[in-house]
Amino acid sequence: MNDALDLHRRAVVADAHNDLLCAVATRSPELWSDFFRARWLPQLQAGGVDLQILPVFIDDEYRPEGALRRTLRMIEAAHRLAEGNADAVGLCLDGDDIDRVIGDGRIALVLALEGMPGIADDVELLETVHRLGVRVGSVAHFGRSAFADGSGEDAAGSRLTRNGIQALAEMERIGMVFDISHLGAGGVDHVLELATRPVIATHSSVRALFDHHRNLTDAQIAGVAAGGGVVCVNFFAGYLHASEYTIDTLIDHFERVVDVAGIAHVGMGPDFVREVLDDTTAPCCVQTTIEGVPADQYLPGLDGPEGLPLVTEALLRRGWPEADILAVLGGNVRRFLRSELGGAVGV
Numbered sequence: 396m397n398d399a400l401d402l403h404r405r406a407v408v409a410d411a412h413n414d415l416l417c418a419v420a421t422r423s424p425e426l427w428s429d430f431f432r433a434r435w436l437p438q439l440q441a442g443g444v445d446l447q448i449l450p451v452f453i454d455d456e457y458r459p460e461g462a463l464r465r466t467l468r469m470i471e472a473a474h475r476l477a478e479g480n481a482d483a484v485g486l487c488l489d490g491d492d493i494d495r496v497i498g499d500g501r502i503a504l505v506l507a508l509e510g511m512p513g514i515a516d517d518v519e520l521l522e523t524v525h526r527l528g529v530r531v532g533s534v535a536h537f538g539r540s541a542f543a544d545g546s547g548e549d550a551a552g553s554r555l556t557r558n559g560i561q562a563l564a565e566m567e568r569i570g571m572v573f574d575i576s577h578l579g580a581g582g583v584d585h586v587l588e589l590a591t592r593p594v595i596a597t598h599s600s601v602r603a604l605f606d607h608h609r610n611l612t613d614a615q616i617a618g619v620a621a622g623g624g625v626v627c628v629n630f631f632a633g634y635l636h637a638s639e640y641t642i643d644t645l646i647d648h649f650e651r652v653v654d655v656a657g658i659a660h661v662g663m664g665p666d667f668v669r670e671v672l673d674d675t676t677a678p679c680c681v682q683t684t685i686e687g688v689p690a691d692q693y694l695p696g697l698d699g700p701e702g703l704p705l706v707t708e709a710l711l712r713r714g715w716p717e718a719d720i721l722a723v724l725g726g727n728v729r730r731f732l733r734s735e736l737g738g739a740v741g742v
Contacts, residue, residue, distance in 0.1 A: 399708035402717060407497060408703060409446035409725030410439075411627035411664040412507075412576070412598035416449050418674045420465075420472045427472045428479025436483055436502075442700035445497050446729055448531055448597060449473055450509040454675075458512050463520075466513030470527050473506055488528055490733035497729070505732065507531035507574065507597070516541035516558045518565050525569045530736055531595065533574035534562055535582065537686060543582040546608040547686055554585035567592045572735050575599070575619070576629075576664070580608070583615050593623035593735060595728075598664030600629045601651045609634050609686065613655045620656035625731045627664030628652060630697055633688030640692050642709045649710070649723060658719050662728040663706070669698040 415435045422430050439447060451473075457465040477486035485496035487503045496503040506529045514520045521532070534542035534555075542559035544551055555563065563586060566573050573594045575583050586594060596619060602610035609629070611619075616626050628648050632640040635648060652661045672690075676682075682690045696702040710720045 399711050400704055402711070402720060403443050403704045403707040403724070406443070406707070406721050407445045407725040407729050408443045409448075409662060409728035410442075410444050410667075410700065410703075411448045411595070411625075411662055411728055412450060412629075412666050413447060413700065414450060414452055414666070414668060414671045416469050416473055417452055417454070418671050419476060420469045421675055424472070424475065427475045431476040432480050432483075436480060438700045439502055440483075442703035444502055444700055444703065446493065446503045446505070446725055446732070448505045448507050450507040450531075450597070451513075451529070452509040452536075453512045459515070462515070463513035466508070466524070467527075470506065470524070470529065473504065474528065477504055486528060488530065488736075489738050490736045491738035493729065493732060493736070505530050505736075507533075509533050509574075510536035510540060510545070510577065511542065511562075512536075512540065514541075514562075518558060518561045521562060521565050521571065522569055525571055529571065530732075531572045531574055531597065532566060533577055533597070534559055535579065536577050543585075544579040545577050546579050549580050549608050551579075552581055553579060554581045555589075559585075560589065563589055570736065572732070575611075575615075576627075577609070580612070580615075583611070584618075587615070587618040587622065590622060593625075593731065594619060595624050595731065596626045596664070598627055598629040598631075598666040600631075600634050600648045604648055604651055605634060605636055607634050607686070607688065613651075616652055616655045620660035623731075625660050625662045625727050626652050626656060627662035627728065630663075630665040630694060631668065632692040632694050633685065633690070635694075640694055642694055642697060642705060645694060645697070645706070646709050646713055650713070653719075653723075658722055659727055661723050662731075663703075663724065665697070665700070665703075667699050669693055 451469040535545040537545045537547035
C-alpha cells in the first residue's frame, strides 16, 4: 500500500462528479463556507483530489417552478465556498485557472449543470450561467427535459429535441463542455453525430459489463474517444454488477473502457452519493432502489472521496503501468479540460 500511496500523492487526481453542492446548499448561506471546510474539504484532501467537477443538481421538489432559483442558489454557494476557502480551493473558469490552482497545491473546482431544469427551453440562458462560471453541462437526467430524454426513457427511442440541438451548438459556441452522462441512448448517438467538439461522460460505466440504461455501449464509448473526449467511470455499485460489489468489479469497467477507447480517454466519475443522500433525505423518503438497482450498496471503502487511494492500489495490483494509472486518476481529465476550456476565457 505504501507504493500505492506514494503514486497517489504524485498523481493529479480528478473527480468528474461529486454532488456535494446539494448538501452545502441545504444550509443557510452564512454556513456554506464553514460547512464545506468542516465536512467536505477534509475528505477531498484525504482522497488526494486535485480537480473536482461540481455539478448543480436540482431535486424534484424544486421542479419546475423553483428550478432556476435553486440553480442560482447552488451556483452562489459554489462561489462563496470557494471564496471562503481560498487557501485550499479555487473556482476555475479556464484551463489557466486549473493549472494555477493545482500548481498552488489547492483543489481546482469546475462548475457544471446536471440536467439543466433551471434552463428549461431557454437556450439563451446557457450564456448567462456561463457568465456565472458554469463550464460543463448535461441536458437531461432520468426523465424528460426540454432538450432530450434521460436514459430512463430509452424505450421512447428519442433523440435530441430541436432545443437540444440548439443547446449543443450554443454550448460549443460559448465554450461549455457537453456531458453525455444520463442522456438517453438515442440522444447520445445524436450528440456524437452532431458534435464538432469533444464531449465528456462525467459518470458513466460500461453496458457490456452490466446491462443498465445508465451505462454506455462500446460503440458509444468508442464514439466519445474518436471525438477526443473522455469517459469517466461511475463507482456507484448498482451500475457495475448485479451482485458483486467489489473494487475488482470497478477495475473491470476501467479496463473495458481502456480496451475500447484507449488509455487517453478514461477518467474517474465516482458519483459519491452516500453522504449527500444521508444528509439531504428525510427518514420518511429514503429510497431503497434507484432505477431498478439497490440504492444502499457501495463498494467497500469507496463510498466517499477519502477512499480514492484504494483505486490506485487496485490498479497496481492488476499490473497497470504507472503512466496509465496517472492518466486515469486525473491526467486525462485535466488535459481534456485544459484543452477544451483554454485560457483567459473570463466571465
